[in-house]
Amino acid sequence: MVEDNRQQARQEFMTREGWGAAEVEPLAADASFRRYFRLRRAGESCLLMDAPPPQEQILPFISIAQHLVSLGLRAPRVLASELDAGFALLEDFGDDTFTRLLARGEAEASLYRMAVDVLIQLHRHPAATELELPPYDEQALLREALLLVDWYYPALNGVDCPAEAVESYRAAWVTALAPLRAEPATLVLRDFHVDNLMRVGDGSSVAHCGLLDFQDALIGSPAYDLMSLLEDARRDVTPALQQALIDHYLTTRTELDAGQFMRAYRILAAQRHAKVAGIFVRLMVRDGKPIYLQHLPRVVALLTRNLEAPELAPVREWVARWMPNLGVPLVLAP
Template sequence: MNQALSTSTDVRAQQRAAFIARHWHAEATLQALPADASARRYFRLDGAALLLMDSPPEQEPLRPYLQVAELLRDLGLSAPRVPAADEAAGLALIEDFGQATYTRLLAAGHAEAPLYELAVDCLAALHSAPAERGAVLPAYDDTRLADEFALFIDWYAPLLLGAAPSSALRAAYMALFDGLCDEVAGRREAVVLRDFHVDNLMLLDGRAGVAACGLLDFQDALHGAFAYDLMSLLEDARRDVPAPLQERLLQRYLAQRPDLDQETFLADYAVLAAQRHAKVLGIFVRLARRDGKLGYLNHLPRVLRLFRDALERPALHPLRDFLDCHLKGWRDDLPVAVLDGLRGRSL
């Protein structure tokens, strides 16, 4: 660690200690929790049922988290309470939901269907709220959707091409995908949590109904289409969800939304599946190549399979055919030599 980085780390540790001293007590012991893909860090306060969220304000401002947490709680859902926050410093004390994430429970052998059913019921409750409740959030519009599906052509495609795509190829890809997303980009139906999957869901003891589903990592929420979060749950980048269970869960959701235009919902689902999987393929490569977070490479085969499957839906055939023509080998898992290059960060 160089001197400047060491000094910065020490200063941040001092800021955390001062915040804890003001809002809890100076002798509190902090236990660092595993980091994720963001710049945020979390620390468990021993014996306090609280976590310290360290969210560097220049990278991950606290305001969106505080705003969405309050909105979700107002709707009867379980987002962590926030007893204390310093937005300028990017520090907050938040309710500790414990360690029963869906990911841990499933790994320990918990029955998957009840967990997924609870998550689907939670989404149905969220989507039953008036659409205008989400209007306080930024729109999930064409610009944001495009910024995300661009990650595929900017980060994943160069691994197949051996170089950055030409400006003409990139422009054609962007225009085609933008046209596919044209209708869904105008949806303003609900709060879209955007990372609704098993890593960010918890089973909470002592809470009834949908409140038993604890929600995490929702600070990037936007105002968009109903279909996005259900698709994110069922077509998980990190975990295979059996096809029969996916279908039962989809029908469970639709049964709770009798007034929904199912044809429109399913069309949105198909387009957003392609959009999300394209985004995630790019993000996982970027995390490995730029940030050295190599564990995300393990998920690439699954996400590629999900992307391929998404493009087999008839409405997505134009994108499938475009990639077949202009990005040879896109359907295949990345060659071992390419993965080795990523792991060595030498590409």
């Protein structure tokens, strides 16, 4: 009944905006409650975003999309919206996500270089942080890191993480995250990876790189999105390509302290992988979405590798004491 009501509301919104007779094509769902549909009529198309409240809010997407466009970046134009109902009509960027382009054999280095150039333009823009967004600060990062003990630990061990272990885990991350307080701030899109990047039109400039899934953006370290791109939970990126792109970023952004930047990069990589490991288990256990389990071995391997960094010693020591089986394959039946 709830879905029937939502479908009727979608149709009414489409009708009000002149798309009532359009052909409707459902697009693949993601890890959120949002759904997308491609609408076609008389040789033109757009995307319908269905972000049902209260689970989703559509205003952040619209505000950040408009801000990104003002910075010279390629976010979808918002053609129409109803904020209270959670509907928006968006510019259709087509189907050429970087993931699909890579699967078709397109040059990996040039696509990733385009994405890094987007970050360089974003991070160097003086107006990047001129919008009202919460900080991606120590408390926010800590809440996310705790997803490892909230979800991954019980799935791996069959019992909840002991309270003493949770508290010492929290303390280890407080120590590890402390250096980030000195980081310069920029707009952090937070899910910057090949699934959320598109080539729009023909070309390899920043203007041809379409951005998706940025509604959870915050203000934080410039290292985060570069790390998210290069330490992808869903796709292997060779160490050689990672290093070449990091060098390109840092060579262009000479105003940064390279050592400080890479320290932040490693800390945030470990934090993100701890978070994502917990999220992928949660998606299966709570939400019945097993598709993400296939990526867990990669995520855990990336987490383990980053924990070898000196700045992650407190967390590495916690793992050695409380979770020495971190590298054991997780068996979690769909």
